Amino acid sequence: MDHHHQVLSIFSFLLTIHLSISGVISTTFTFVNKCDYTVWPGLLSNAGVPPIPTTGFVLQTGESTTVTAPTSWGGRFWGRTLCSQDTTGKFSCLTGDCGSGKIECSGNGAAPPATLAEFTLDGSGGLDFFDVSLVDGYNVPMLVSPQGGTGDKCTTTGCIEDLNGACPSELSVMSLDGKENVACKSACEAFNSPEYCCSGAFGTPDTCKPSSYSELFKNACPRAYSYAYDDKTSTFTCANAIDYTITFCSSPTTSQKATQGQDTKQESSSSSKSNSATPQLNNDNTMVYEGGYNQSEISEAMCTHVLLHSQIIACIITITTAIWHLC
Template sequence: MAAIGLLTLLLALLVSGTHQATFTFKNNCGYTVWPGTLTGGGSSQLSSTGFKLSPGESSSLEAQAPWSGRFWGRTICSTTNNSFKCATADCASGDIACKGAGAIPPATLVEFTIATNGSLDFYDVSLVDGFNLPMSVTPQVGETNSTCQSASCPGDVNSICPPELSVNGANGRAMACKSACEAFQDPKYCCSGNYGSPTTCKPTNYSMIFKKQCPQAYSYAYDDKTSTFTCTGANYLITFCP
């Protein structure tokens, strides 16, 4: 009886230590967005790796902790010759589902590390791979976790994107904005080589364009102090065009 009681207690502790985070995606844009999802660390992908959100529409996915990965929104998408393709942030799978492929830059990213109960989740909005549309993350928590903050990039970087970084549509207007790293492949913009540490890789004139529009978002690889957010045991609302 004692052994059975101990086993029951251990199972209860194991179950109580698990956490399942719900991600709710909301499209506040005036156009359709096709979210993409990518699980990191060799873990299984979520139940959906890509789907469609019409203006005003919402959809949810669940992730079992521990989990890490990223989300983004694809825009200006269509199917031609049975192949699905997007003008921005495409994952090149040929399908609405990304099937384990990531976003092709430039793309606004929302990144997560979801911890088990009692430990901190980490999340951020990243423009390190460039920008294609505004995004935000809002923790859904009770009053006890009211210190958990939203992370947001509400500004339209495309509207002030320098010509040398701009990806233009058929109308000549910017539909996405490259990072300086992608545009120039220079180590000082990519935080690589001799610039591969926080002490040698600093903000540049280009990264500051992103930072001015979106102060809470990562503007370059070592932009941690103002761009990393934490919360415990929360669900999260990811909004396109907050």
């Protein structure tokens, strides 16, 4: 084999290995429903990035689903509740509805109020940036937990409190029968005031300050965004995370949502419940989430992380051996 063919062979081999490794270390999102009611996750990709294949699906109590994100993906996730299908086949939800008329949101975002998980993968410095936001209000407890990542700010964030029960009447979204708060509006959504929306004269970090309403959210969920400029305590970063687990309700949350207004065709009779302890919160910015995941879940994630690194090392050894033989 002449030198030209050797170079081409090595290049082809390295390209194949590179593509293989890229597929192995893709970031995944695992959605887990620990609520005592069905949640329909919605997914919206940012403009200009390759989209995630699905834009919405159903997640029964106790179920989990994993989706793989394209390289450098960015977008948001949320949970829809109290969903049903009418006689014409139109699908809609009382909270978090995306207006598509179907389970798939097809490029539409969530109608507020809705708890949001926001991500930018492979951003500045190669880091993943993520947060849980209540800027558009709240409808369901949500926790984001990175698996296998590193960094001082690579930690669990979210809002595990049921804010619907504590929601002021002027922010409340009521169930169809008027007996229960099913979501909690932001002050911006409720009053459409520049002071609450951080717009106009209040459109800078210096002029837009926390309000009594945003502080209600912040006190309950110190790591979640409570208003537009709540960056310092609410943005988190990870290097080399292999998965982000998005959990709806970190422990079973019973409510009338389990039976009210939902389509029985899409609802299973499952009543399985998680035995996870309720995470403990300290109402400051150094709080620690405990009990969100059991030891077997953590061990599985770590084993996966070690396996991925082993595969990469094996590929490097294979490449080195091939080059030695060709030369």
